[in-house]
Amino acid sequence: MPQKEAPRYAIPAPFPAVDGVDPCCVPTQLLPTGARIPVVGLGTFGSDAVSGAAVAAAVVEAAAVGYRHFDCASVYGNEAQIGYALQAIQAAGVKRDALWITSKLWNDKHAPRDVAASCEQSLRDLQLDYLDLYLVHWPFPNFHPPHCDVTARSPDARPYLHAEYMQTWRAMEELVKRGLVRHIGTSNMTIPKLQLLLRDAAVKPVCNEMELHPHFQQPELFAFVRANGLLPIGYSPLGSPGRPLRDRTADDTVDLDDPVVVAIARRLGLHPATVCLKWAIQRGQVPIPFSVKRANYLANLRATVTPPLTAADMQALAGIDRKCRLIKGQVFLWKAGQSWEDLWDLNGTITPP
Numbered sequence: 001m002p003q004k005e006a007p008r009y010a011i012p013a014p015f016p017a018v019d020g021v022d023p024c025c026v027p028t029q030l031l032p033t034g035a036r037i038p039v040v041g042l043g044t045f046g047s048d049a050v051s052g053a054a055v056a057a058a059v060v061e062a063a064a065v066g067y068r069h070f071d072c073a074s075v076y077g078n079e080a081q082i083g084y085a086l087q088a089i090q091a092a093g094v095k096r097d098a099l100w101i102t103s104k105l106w107n108d109k110h111a112p113r114d115v116a117a118s119c120e121q122s123l124r125d126l127q128l129d130y131l132d133l134y135l136v137h138w139p140f141p142n143f144h145p146p147h148c149d150v151t152a153r154s155p156d157a158r159p160y161l162h163a164e165y166m167q168t169w170r171a172m173e174e175l176v177k178r179g180l181v182r183h184i185g186t187s188n189m190t191i192p193k194l195q196l197l198l199r200d201a202a203v204k205p206v207c208n209e210m211e212l213h214p215h216f217q218q219p220e221l222f223a224f225v226r227a228n229g230l231l232p233i234g235y236s237p238l239g240s241p242g243r244p245l246r247d248r249t250a251d252d253t254v255d256l257d258d259p260v261v262v263a264i265a266r267r268l269g270l271h272p273a274t275v276c277l278k279w280a281i282q283r284g285q286v287p288i289p290f291s292v293k294r295a296n297y298l299a300n301l302r303a304t305v306t307p308p309l310t311a312a313d314m315q316a317l318a319g320i321d322r323k324c325r326l327i328k329g330q331v332f333l334w335k336a337g338q339s340w341e342d343l344w345d346l347n348g349t350i351t352p353p
C-alpha cells in the first residue's frame with residue numbers, strides 16, 4: 001500500500017507575527033489545579049464547510065498571531081491535520097507547556113472500554129503525549145452519522161442515565177490518573193445533571209463547555225457553574241453565523257445584528273464580534289470563536305488586550321438575552337413525541353427516560 005504523504009504546514013515567517021498579540025499579555029483563568037487557561041481559544045469545528053486542511057492552516061497562523069488555546073474534538077474530523085499543525089507550531093519554538101489543547105469524547109464512545117481508546121486516538125492524531133482538557137462532548141450516548149439532518153433519529157438513542165454517565169466518568173478519571181489528560185470536564189450539561197456529577201465524582205470537572213452568546217446567556221446555569229468552582233467555556237460566542245443549515249431555524253436571532261451590540265461597536269469603532277467577545281471575557285467565561293480568516297481570528301484575540309467595555313455597556317448587553325439556543329441537539333431525542341426542550345431539563349429536573 002502506498003503511504004499517504006503527511007501534510008506539512010509551513011511555519012509563517014516571521015514567527016511570531018509582527019502584528020500579533022504577545023501570548024504573555026493574553027489574560028488567563030486560573031483552574032483549581034493551578035493551571036491557567038487563556039481566556040480566548042480558537043474553535044476548530046469547520047461546520048462541514050471548512051476543510052480540515054484549512055482549519056489546520058489557520059491553527060498554525062493563529063499560533064503565529066498569539067493563540068495558545070485550541071478547542072478540538074474527535075468528531076470534527078480534523079484532529080489528524082491539526083496534529084501536523086501542532087508539530088509545526090512546536091517546531092517554530094512554542095513549548096508544549098505553553099499550549100492549551102482540549103479534545104472531546106464523542107457520543108458513541110461512552111462505554112467505559114471505549115473511553116481510553118478514544119482518548120489515545122485523539123492523542124495519536126494530535127501528536128501529543130497529553131491533553132490539557134478532555135470533555136465528555138454530550139451527556140447522551142447516541143451514535144448518529146456526521147452531517148446527518150436534525151430530523152435523523154438513532155434507533156440506539158438513549159436518555160441521560162446517571163449510573164451510565166458515571167461509568168463513563170470513572171473512565172475519564174482514569175485518564176487523569178494515567179497522566180493522559182491534565183483536566184476533565186463536561187459539555188452541554190444542565191444544572192440537575194451537574195448536581196449529580198458533582199455529588200459522585202472523585203475527580204471533579206473543571207469546566208462545563210456550553211453555548212453562550214449575548215442572545216443566549218443561560219444566567220442560571222452560568223451562575224451555578226461558577227458557584228461550584230467550574231469554568232464556563234462558551235461555544236458559538238458570536239452566535240455561530242457559519243453554522244450548518246441543519247442547525248438553523250426560522251426563529252433563530254442574530255447576535256451580530258443586535259441593535260445594542262451594533263451601537264456599542266459603532267461607538268467604539270469595533271466589529272460587533274469584538275463586542276460579543278469582550279462581553280464574554282468580562283462576564284467570566286472563556287469564549288472559543290471559530291475562524292479561518294486571519295483578520296478575524298487576530299481581531300478576536302486582540303479583544304483580550306484592548307480596553308474593556310464599560311459597566312453601562314455590560315449592563316446593556318445583559319439586557320439583550322433572547323434565550324435563543326442555536327444548537328438544540330434534536331438528534332439526541334430518544335423517543336417519539338419529544339421536543340428538543342426535553343434535552344435541556346428546563347423545569348430543573350432530569351427529563352425521565
Ligand SMILES: NC(=O)c1ccc[n+]([C@@H]2O[C@H](COP(=O)([O-])OP(=O)(O)OC[C@H]3O[C@@H](n4cnc5c(N)ncnc54)[C@H](OP(=O)(O)O)[C@@H]3O)[C@@H](O)[C@H]2O)c1
Binds near residue numbers: 235273292295327
Ligand atoms: N461543545 C460543543 O458541543 C460545541 C458545539 C459547537 C461549537 N463548539 C466549539 O465552539 C467553536 C465556536 O463555535 P461556532 O463555530 O459554532 O461559532 P462562532 O465562533 O460563534 O462563529 C464562527 C463564525 O463566525 C465567523 N467569525 C469569526 N470571527 C469573526 C469576526 N471577527 N468577524 C466576523 N465574523 C467572524 C467565522 O467565519 P470566518 O471563518 O469567515 O471568520 C465563523 O463562520 C467551534 O468551532 C467548536 O470548537 C463546541
